[in-house]
Amino acid sequence: MHLSTIFHLGVKELRGLLRDPMLLALIVYAFTLAIYSSATALPETLNRAPIAIVDEDVSPLSTRIASAFQPPYFASPEHITPEEMDRRMDAGLDTFAIDLPPDFQADLLAGRSPEIQLNVDATRMTQAFNGAGYIQSILTAEITEFLQRYRASATPPVDLALRARFNPELNKSWFGSIMSVIDNITMLSIVLTGTALIREREHGTIEHLLVMPVTPAEIMIGKVWSMGLVVLAASAVALVFVVQGLLGVPIEGSLPLFMAGAALHLFATTALGIFLATLAGSMPQFGLLLMLVLLPLQILSGGNTPRESMPEFVQTVMLAAPNTHFVILAQSILFRGAGPGTVWPQFLALAAIGSALFVFSLGRFRRSLQ
Structure with a gap:
C-alpha cells in the first residue's frame, strides 16, 4: 500500500465531486439553509401559535x-x-x-x-x-x-432558584442548529462515499482502476479520506459562520476536540457508505437503503429523543451504532464544554466501531470486485 497512490485516488474523488453540481448543491444546502431552518422552525416550541x-x-x-x-x-x-x-x-x-x-x-x-x-x-x-x-x-x-381586584403574585411556600445551565436563554435555536450539523455530518458522509462508488460502477471507471497497480484497500481509503475531508471542512465552516456567526449560538467547548471526534465518526460512516454501495446495484437502490439506515440512526441515536426514554433493548442495540457515541460526544463538547477526560470513552467507541466497519466493508468491497 502506497500513500502517494491513496492521495492521488482521493484527489481524483475530489475532482469528480467538483464536476457534480447536484452533490455540491446538496453539501451547501445541508450546511447552510438546512441548519438555519432547523434552528428557527422547531415545531416543538410554542412560538406565535394562532x-x-x-x-x-x-x-x-x-x-x-x-x-x-x-x-x-x-x-x-x-x-x-x-x-x-x-x-x-x-x-x-x-x-x-x-x-x-x-x-x-x-x-x-x-x-x-x-x-x-x-x-x-x-x-x-x-x-x-x-x-x-x-x-x-x-x-x-x-x-x-x-x-x-388587584394584581399581585402569590408568595410560594418554597422559593425555587432556577438556573438554566448551558442554555440560559432557553433558546430553541441553540439546540436545533447544532443537532442539524450533527445529523448532516452523518447523512452526507454516507451519501458522498456511496455515491462515489456507485458513480464509478455506472460509468465503468472502476474496471479501469482494477487494471492499474492499485489495491481495493487503496481505492477504498482514497474514497474515505477525500469524502470525509469534504464533510469535515463543511461542518467546520457551518459551525463557525452559520451557527456562531449567523445564528449567534455560543460554542462552549473546544472546536478542535470536536473536529477530532467528528473525524473518527466520519471514518465509521464513510465505511458504512461503502458497504451500502456494495449492496446496491444502482442509485435508486442506494437511496432506498439510505432510508432504511439513516432514519433509525438519527432517530434512535439520542439526538432528537433522550436515550433514557427509549426501551432498554433499543438503548443496548444502538450502542453498536457510531451515531450514538457521536451525539453524546458532540453534545458534551459543544453544549457543556467537556474536555478529553470526559469524552474519551466515546472516542474509544468510535475508533472501535469505525475499525470494525472498515474491515467489514473492505471485505465486502473486495468480493464485489471479483
Missing part, C-alpha cells in the same frame, strides 16, 4: 383575558363569531379557539362556576400539549386577579 377568541360576554373581564394572549408564545388573537369557530379549525387557521360564554363575568361575581370552552387542534401535537398548559395558566391568573 389563537381565536369567541367573546360572547363582551365584558371587562373577557377583554382582559383576550389581551393577555400576546407574542412570542401566541399570535395576536383573532376575534371571531361562534359560527366561524368550527370552520376556522377545520381549515387549520387556528391551533386554539376559546369560547367565553354569555354572562361569564356576572356568573363569576355571583359565585357560580361558569365553563370556558377551549378547542385545540391536536394534529399539532406538541404545540397543542404545551399551549393548553399555557392557556390554563393565563386564564387562571387573569380570573384570580380580577376577582381579588
Whole structure:
C-alpha cells in the first residue's frame, strides 16, 4: 500500500465531486439553509401559535383575558363569531379557539362556576400539549386577579432558584442548529462515499482502476479520506459562520476536540457508505437503503429523543451504532464544554466501531470486485 497512490485516488474523488453540481448543491444546502431552518422552525416550541377568541360576554373581564394572549408564545388573537369557530379549525387557521360564554363575568361575581370552552387542534401535537398548559395558566391568573381586584403574585411556600445551565436563554435555536450539523455530518458522509462508488460502477471507471497497480484497500481509503475531508471542512465552516456567526449560538467547548471526534465518526460512516454501495446495484437502490439506515440512526441515536426514554433493548442495540457515541460526544463538547477526560470513552467507541466497519466493508468491497 502506497500513500502517494491513496492521495492521488482521493484527489481524483475530489475532482469528480467538483464536476457534480447536484452533490455540491446538496453539501451547501445541508450546511447552510438546512441548519438555519432547523434552528428557527422547531415545531416543538410554542412560538406565535394562532389563537381565536369567541367573546360572547363582551365584558371587562373577557377583554382582559383576550389581551393577555400576546407574542412570542401566541399570535395576536383573532376575534371571531361562534359560527366561524368550527370552520376556522377545520381549515387549520387556528391551533386554539376559546369560547367565553354569555354572562361569564356576572356568573363569576355571583359565585357560580361558569365553563370556558377551549378547542385545540391536536394534529399539532406538541404545540397543542404545551399551549393548553399555557392557556390554563393565563386564564387562571387573569380570573384570580380580577376577582381579588388587584394584581399581585402569590408568595410560594418554597422559593425555587432556577438556573438554566448551558442554555440560559432557553433558546430553541441553540439546540436545533447544532443537532442539524450533527445529523448532516452523518447523512452526507454516507451519501458522498456511496455515491462515489456507485458513480464509478455506472460509468465503468472502476474496471479501469482494477487494471492499474492499485489495491481495493487503496481505492477504498482514497474514497474515505477525500469524502470525509469534504464533510469535515463543511461542518467546520457551518459551525463557525452559520451557527456562531449567523445564528449567534455560543460554542462552549473546544472546536478542535470536536473536529477530532467528528473525524473518527466520519471514518465509521464513510465505511458504512461503502458497504451500502456494495449492496446496491444502482442509485435508486442506494437511496432506498439510505432510508432504511439513516432514519433509525438519527432517530434512535439520542439526538432528537433522550436515550433514557427509549426501551432498554433499543438503548443496548444502538450502542453498536457510531451515531450514538457521536451525539453524546458532540453534545458534551459543544453544549457543556467537556474536555478529553470526559469524552474519551466515546472516542474509544468510535475508533472501535469505525475499525470494525472498515474491515467489514473492505471485505465486502473486495468480493464485489471479483
